[in-house]
Amino acid sequence: METMLSFPPEAPDAALVRASLAQKEAFAALIRRYQERLDRYLRRLGVFRVEDREDVLQNVFLKTYRNLNEFDEGLAFSSWIYRIAHNETMSFFRARQVRPDGHTDPDGADLLEQVPGVTHLETELDRSLTAQTLRAALLKLDPKYREALVLRYFEEREYTEISDIMQIPVGSVGTLIARAKKRLLPLLSPSV
C-alpha cells in the first residue's frame, strides 16, 4: 500500500469510480471526499458514539467498493453513497434495536444554526429555543421523518436527491417532509 495516487480536486466522482475499478488504491480519494460529510450525516441521524460511526462508515465504504459497478452514472454519486449510508444506518439501528438518545450528541449547536434556513419552522419556533430542545425533538421523531428533515434542511438536498437517497418517489418526499414538520412542531413547544 505504498502506492501514491493523486487526483485533481475537481475530478468528478464518476471518474474516481472508474479509477477505483481499475485500481483499488484510487478508492481512497473517494473515501476522503465523503468521509467527513458522511460522518456528519450519521451523527445527525443519531449515531453519536464515535466508535459506532467509524464502524458504520467502514461498512458504508466497503459496500460502496463492493458495489461500484452498480453505480449508475445517471445518478449523482453523492446520492448513491448517501443511500448506502442511509441503509447502513437503518441496519445499525435495527441491529441495536434502539432509537438514538442524544446523550452524547455534540451537534446540537450545529443543528440550531440550520434552523433559520427552515422557513416554515422559523416562524413557529420560539426564539428562546435551545439547541438541546431541537435536538431532543428531532430525536423523538420516527427515523424516516428525522432523516427527511436532516437531508432537506441540514444536508440541503433537493427533493430528487432525497428521493434517490431514501429510495422513495419524489412526490412522497414532499409529503414526508410536511408530515415531519407537523410532527416536529408540537415537540418543540415548551410544555412537551
Next chain:
Amino acid sequence: MTSPFSLDPSPNDLASKVLDQIEETRVTPRPAWQFTWKNRLLWVVCVFGVALGAAIASVLVFSVQEMDWDLYEIAGSSRMFFFRDAIPAVWAVGILLAGFAVWYAIRRTRAGYRYPVSAIIAIALSGFLIGGSLLAANDVGRALDETLGAQLPLHTPIRLKKLSLWMNPARGLIVGEVSAVDLEKNAFTLVLPDGNLIELNSTLLSPQSKATLAHASAVRIIGYAERDATTGTARFIPCAVLPWKGKEYPPIKKGKALPVDTPGPVSQFPDAVRSTGCKDLQPYAILQRIRPNH
C-alpha cells in the same frame, strides 16, 4: 498536510483502514453483469407478472361475458351472490398475486423506487385489463377456465356454475339442447345435460320463445310441473324459453329418446313449483317483469 485527493499512508486514516480491510478480506467489486442481469431479471418477472395477470383477467372477462347479468333474480340469486359466482375466487386471488409480483419487481429495479405505488398499480391493472380483453377475444379465457381451471382446487369452470344455476328443477328451471321442433303440433324435444331426451309442449310459449326454439340449439326453459289427472304421470310445462347465454354449453351425452310423460327431471319438482299455470310461477313472473315479450 495530506491532500484529500491523495492516498494517505497513515495507518490510522479511515481510507487506509478500509483499503487494508479490502486487501485482507480480498473484497473485489462485484462484476457489472451481475447488476445488469439482476435488473433484467426483475423486468422479466414484471413482464411475466403482467402476462399472468392478463391471462387471469381473460378468464374473468370470459366469466363476466358468459353471465346474464339482468337475469340473476330468475336463477334465485342476489346480485352480490351472482357476482361472486361469476368471479371465481381462485382467479381473483391469482390476479392479486400477479399484481404483487409486478409491484415487487418494479420497486426493486434500478430506478423502480421513483414510481409511486398508485402508478404501478394503475399500470399493472391497465396491462391486465387490456391484455385480458385481447386474450379473451381470442378464446384464451375460455380455454384457461376449462383446462387449467379444472385442475385448480376450489374452482368450478363457469359453464358448470351456469349449469348449476339454470339446471334447477326445484325452481322450475331446466336447460337442454333442442333436438327437434314441431310447432304445428306444439311439441319439441330437448336433450337434457345428462343425455336423456324429453318431449315438451309449446302451447303456452310466446312467439318470442317459439322463435328462440326455432333458432337456438341450447336453451334455458322456465316452467312448472303438473301431474296428469288421469294417468298420474308428471309433466313439465314450459312457460318461456331463453337462449343459452355464451359460447359454452355443458357437454351432453346423447341418449335414447324417452317417451313423453315419463318421470325424468320432472319428478324432481317439489310441490312448491307445481302450479296450475305460468302466471303463478315466480321465475316466470320475474322474467315477465325484466323481458315482457317472453
